[in-house]
Amino acid sequence: MQAASAPVQIAGNFLGNLVKRRGLILNLVARDFKQRYVGSTMGWLWAFVHPVVLLVSYTFVFSVVFKVRLGPEAGTSNYAIFLFAGMLPWLLFQETVQRSANSMVDYSNLITKSVFPSELIPISIFLSNILNHVLGMLILLVVAASFTGTLSAMIALLPVYIVLLGLFTLGISWLVSSLNVFLRDTAQLLAIVLTFWFWFTPIFFTADRLPERLRFLADWNPLAGIVTAYRDCILLGRWPSGADLARLALISIATFIAGGLFFRHSKRAFGDVL
Amino acid sequence: MGAVHIRGVSKSYPIYDRPSDRLKELLTGNRRSYHRDYWALRDVSIEIPKGTTFGLVGENGSGKSTLLQLIAGILPPTQGTVAVEGRVSALLELGSGFNPEFSGRDNVFLNGAILGLSNREIERLYPAIASFAEIGEFINQPVKTYSSGMVVRLAFAVAITVEPDILLVDEALAVGDIYFRQRCMRKIHELHRKGITIIFVSHSASDVKSLAQTVAWLDQGRLLECGDPDDVIAHYLAFMVNKDSQYRKQSSAAAAIETGTSSPRVTAPEIADRIPNIDFRYGTREAEILGIAILNESGEEIGMLPQKAPVTVRISVRALAPVSMPIVGFMMRNHLGLELAGTNTALEDIQLPSFNAGDVYTVDFHLELPELYPAHFSFTPAISNGTLEAFEVCDLIENAITLQAEKGRVVYGYLHFPCKVRVNAVAKTQVSVAQKA
Numbered sequence: 001m002q003a004a005s006a007p008v009q010i011a012g013n014f015l016g017n018l019v020k021r022r023g024l025i026l027n028l029v030a031r032d033f034k035q036r037y038v039g040s041t042m043g044w045l046w047a048f049v050h051p052v053v054l055l056v057s058y059t060f061v062f063s064v065v066f067k068v069r070l071g072p073e074a075g076t077s078n079y080a081i082f083l084f085a086g087m088l089p090w091l092l093f094q095e096t097v098q099r100s101a102n103s104m105v106d107y108s109n110l111i112t113k114s115v116f117p118s119e120l121i122p123i124s125i126f127l128s129n130i131l132n133h134v135l136g137m138l139i140l141l142v143v144a145a146s147f148t149g150t151l152s153a154m155i156a157l158l159p160v161y162i163v164l165l166g167l168f169t170l171g172i173s174w175l176v177s178s179l180n181v182f183l184r185d186t187a188q189l190l191a192i193v194l195t196f197w198f199w200f201t202p203i204f205f206t207a208d209r210l211p212e213r214l215r216f217l218a219d220w221n222p223l224a225g226i227v228t229a230y231r232d233c234i235l236l237g238r239w240p241s242g243a244d245l246a247r248l249a250l251i252s253i254a255t256f257i258a259g260g261l262f263f264r265h266s267k268r269a270f271g272d273v274l
Numbered sequence: 275m276g277a278v279h280i281r282g283v284s285k286s287y288p289i290y291d292r293p294s295d296r297l298k299e300l301l302t303g304n305r306r307s308y309h310r311d312y313w314a315l316r317d318v319s320i321e322i323p324k325g326t327t328f329g330l331v332g333e334n335g336s337g338k339s340t341l342l343q344l345i346a347g348i349l350p351p352t353q354g355t356v357a358v359e360g361r362v363s364a365l366l367e368l369g370s371g372f373n374p375e376f377s378g379r380d381n382v383f384l385n386g387a388i389l390g391l392s393n394r395e396i397e398r399l400y401p402a403i404a405s406f407a408e409i410g411e412f413i414n415q416p417v418k419t420y421s422s423g424m425v426v427r428l429a430f431a432v433a434i435t436v437e438p439d440i441l442l443v444d445e446a447l448a449v450g451d452i453y454f455r456q457r458c459m460r461k462i463h464e465l466h467r468k469g470i471t472i473i474f475v476s477h478s479a480s481d482v483k484s485l486a487q488t489v490a491w492l493d494q495g496r497l498l499e500c501g502d503p504d505d506v507i508a509h510y511l512a513f514m515v516n517k518d519s520q521y522r523k524q525s526s527a528a529a530a531i532e533t534g535t536s537s538p539r540v541t542a543p544e545i546a547d548r549i550p551n552i553d554f555r556y557g558t559r560e561a562e563i564l565g566i567a568i569l570n571e572s573g574e575e576i577g578m579l580p581q582k583a584p585v586t587v588r589i590s591v592r593a594l595a596p597v598s599m600p601i602v603g604f605m606m607r608n609h610l611g612l613e614l615a616g617t618n619t620a621l622e623d624i625q626l627p628s629f630n631a632g633d634v635y636t637v638d639f640h641l642e643l644p645e646l647y648p649a650h651f652s653f654t655p656a657i658s659n660g661t662l663e664a665f666e667v668c669d670l671i672e673n674a675i676t677l678q679a680e681k682g683r684v685v686y687g688y689l690h691f692p693c694k695v696r697v698n699a700v701a702k703t704q705v706s707v708a709q710k711a
Contacts, residue, residue, distance in 0.1 A: 024387035031384060035375065113366045114388055115347045182297035266300055271349045272287060273296060 028124035051136035075235030086203035100173035108274040122173035152237025168252040171259030275360035276324035283354035285315040329486030360439025374418035407431035443474040511577035545590040557669035564590040581682035587639040593629035609650040645690035646679040
């Protein structure tokens with residue numbers, strides 16, 4: 001507590017804790033992953049089914065019914081693949097944030113009855129969602145490769161973006177999860193914010209379709225940067241813009257630190273409120 | 275490792291009218307106050323050396339559980355410092371820290387991980403945990419299918435097997451059956467021998483006396499006394515009884531009817547006007563129970579049931595409507611809920627007068643107690659209207675008062691009958707031995 005003025009020490013403590021508590025994190029991730037499929041016969045295979053269903057549905061609606069054709073700037077003429085590449089990072093973000101919002105309340109008996117490092121809960125939710133994300137990614141890569149015949153080496157850059165997305169997502173998750181402890185309306189409000197956020201992010205469209213005066217929506221929205229970068233890497237096979245990457249990294253790291261500090265500050269009162 | 279230093283610790287809970295006030299205060303950095311303070315602990319200082327078994331006693335709401343939570347590091351103190359040396363394993367509430375959807379095994383691993391054990395360490399300790407919990411195949415079933423006794427067995431098994439330096443136990447022992455309690459007691463003695471510091475809360479004076487080397491008595495968040503268990507417990511019980519009698523008001527409107535005499539007569543103006551506990555209450559409420567008290571020969575309220583001594587069960591009632599044929603009585607149960615004995619005015623051939631609305635009566639039952647197993651015994655008072663064969667319950671309070679029986683000599687079963695033993699030998703010399711039980 002006294003070390004609040006030493007950022008290096010805070011960061012060191014946090015990282016040290018991550019390493020020390022890796023057993024607990026793994027346990028929470030396994031628990032979270034299992035909890036979703038607990039009691040079902042197919043188990044984790046459901047994690048594979050969901051993205052396939054999504055992709056098939058998109059293909060039906062946009063490629064069969066609407067016959068949407070895309071320009072060369074999209075990287076693929078298949079709208080379903082284009083859309084799927086944008087949906088994957090968004091879903092990772094949305095699910096983590098949404099489930100984190102209620103997580104402190106869900107884990108309240110652990111938080112109030114044992115010495116529990118509650119900051120690990122959003123981390124474990126993110127890691128558990130990553131497993132789904134990677135499955136979806138594999139499907140996307142296979143489909144995209146079979147559709148275009150090649151696979152760009154640029155996909156090696158994806159982990160960088162996943163890490164940045166993770167930092168941003170965790171920052172937001174810490175913020176909403178601690179706010180929700182004090183104000184249960186947070187989770188409700190979050191659902192509305194996320195709806196807007198989804199439609200203002202270039203997922204159904206490319207960022208350059210935005211009118212010039214609304215372009216800032218894509219510039220300052222880390223999700224827009226991530227979605228665009230995913231498409232650049234997977235569909236277009238080109239280097240994402242370095243300036244965009246720098247801005248994305250800056251916002252993500254800033255959000256991560258701000259969310260973490262807010263959580264750290266408000267965490268002390270969790271035991272009293274929950 | 276294992277010592278606990280509590281220095282000048284106070285804990286206040288801010289009381290907020292709205293949850294959002296709390297957030298406002300957090301965000302404004304406590305510049306403006308949006309709350310009132312409730313002090314759960316005030317300036318408590320306790321030194322607990324390594325290896326001590328330390329008991330905490332006090333009324334409900336005296337701050338015992340808060341103190342355990344502070345030691346466990348779940349809550350931060352408002353003032354003062356709590357310094358704990360070593361790993362703390364806390365058994366704070368029944369089944370807390372268990373996810374009901376998951377199997378006992380999964381929960382063991384999660385709990386171990388929370389306590390900072392690696393998977394390999396838990397893997398190593400798991401057989402010991404499973405064997406101490408003795409829940410058999412249930413260990414692979416979801417915890418929601420467990421009985422409360424099974425939950426506490428598993429929780430206790432985890433808490434003691436993870437090799438803590440300090441073990442905190444909050445009234446968890448009260449849940450298990452006698453067999454399990456005895457094993458827990460043995461285990462606590464064993465942990466004590468291993469040099470583990472044990473801090474526990476109990477309402478059972480005999481548990482505290484038999485386990486603890488030092489006892490602290492908390493009252494309204496303050497440390498009243500800390501020291502030798504016999505002294506502290508004696509003062510604590512005396513205080514509780516004294517406090518209880520302060521509740522009693524003198525009322526000239528009360529009439530006391532003594533059982534055991536042929537004609538009801540008015541004796542003491544005293545009424546019992548306190549109901550220490552209500553587990554469940556029902557009845558028509560044509561009359562209500564005002565209070566119940568257990569008194570000794572001199573008419574003082576007692577905190578423990580004596581062995582082989584006369585006690586008085588005093589029940590005061592008030593009629594809220596006319597009651598033509600009132601019967602007042604009680605049932606005595608042991609800690610497992612087994613009905614041991616009971617009686618009422620009709621069974622003792624006492625005909626109470628008809629009550630008019632507003633009448634207050636006190637009935638004293640003078641009992642000669644047998645020797646009892648040193649467990650908790652509860653009394654359930656009732657007032658009915660009618661006869662032994664056909665009656666309507668006006669008011670009945672399940673387990674209105676609970677007392678611990680004093681420790682006497684060994685009792686087989688729940689009680690010892692007054693007994694005379696005579697041995698006859700049909701040989702050359704005739705020997706007769708009369709032994710008073």
